[in-house]
Amino acid sequence: MYKGRPIIALMPLYDEKKDSYWMLPGYMKALEEQGAIPLMPPLNADRTQLDFFLEECDGFVLTGGHDISPRLYSQEPSARCGLTLPLRDDMDAYVLKGAVQRDKAVLGICRGHQLMNAVYGGTLYQDIPAECPSEVDHRMQPPYDGCAHMVRLEAESPLARLLESEELAVNSCHHQAIRELAAPFR
Template identity: 45%
Template sequence: MKKPMIGVLPLYDTDKKSYWMLPDYMNAIEGAGGIPIMLPLTTDVEILATLAHEFDGFLFTGGHDLNPDLYHEQTEDACGELCIERDLMESILLQKVIELDKPAFGICRGLQLFNVILGGTLYQDIPTSLQLDVNEIVNHKQNPPYTNLVHDVHIEKNNLLDDILQADTIKVNSYHHQGIKMLSDKLTAVAVAEDGLVESVVMPNQTFVLAVQWHPEYSYTVDHYSQKLFAAFVHAAQSPRYNIHIEDIIA
């Protein structure tokens, strides 16, 4: 069977004005049987429409904080670096991908992007937004190595994530300071941390729109559940009409 072409959203270095990419994203896709290709950073609607049609699936990567303007809030001091061009590109591309029912997998910022573009909001900085000491909550921003798994995530039943992982609770790595505050009414929360923070979402009625707050690309080489996530994503992009056969993924 032909290997699917996976468009990987680019990372951007503002100071150097350069695109860059973490090899973990590419290696995890390749290891799962896909062909990863980093996309250009562009807001050209025609180009993005072409990309949406031509690629078989899309990985929405981590990186910059999302502009709070997108969810109608003022930027707080604890909000991190923004990339307005990336926000615009990804919002246009995500909507086209959804229209075409192409597989979309979001990681960290990717989860936050899905939520915001579909009408949700974010905590701009979890410790300050929740007014909690960092030691009193789940460790959402661990120290390296990121292959270490640092906190539990509880999986809801009867959804795409549950079908893929087939587990009630898994342990994940974690490196983020923002998270979902108000969930989009177009998404369903399918996993939560012990402190109640949403850790994974799916979009009902889409074949494969799934996002996680943790970083399976870092733990892919050592964690069976991380491998299952990428296997399911690539399989969805490979299958005719993007129909997923879970028994093929977990066999």
């Protein structure tokens, strides 16, 4: 906390073409609107630096981005697996485990919740259309603010209580998804 405001780390996105880290402004603005101080660590696996963020930050947002490497859940990449970023997998996995050990808040968005599942023993579909076909198009086109499909929230979960609903409309722009849910999750 800094002057009563929580410090929330947003895991960085990476652009290979520009060799740059970046962040969606909406994530930072949403945190600021809630009184938090958003912070984006650099992309690296330096445990000393990551431990600093784990000690100083009150919570972490594991953002979207590259595909999760199937090697993280003991599988070989299929021909349809997208571009992965092993450094980001390593960084996010270390931060996730460290945050949980320190009893700090973690929110996984898209890639983030997929990584959480893989780190704790679950698996992923490497390509939704090929491995789990459905009527839902999980590759929305911009501006990504529409409803792709509905999700059911676990009754009495913190999110269901916060939203006062057990159903939620969501967008969808990914091609990986949870296949086998890790034991700690519902």
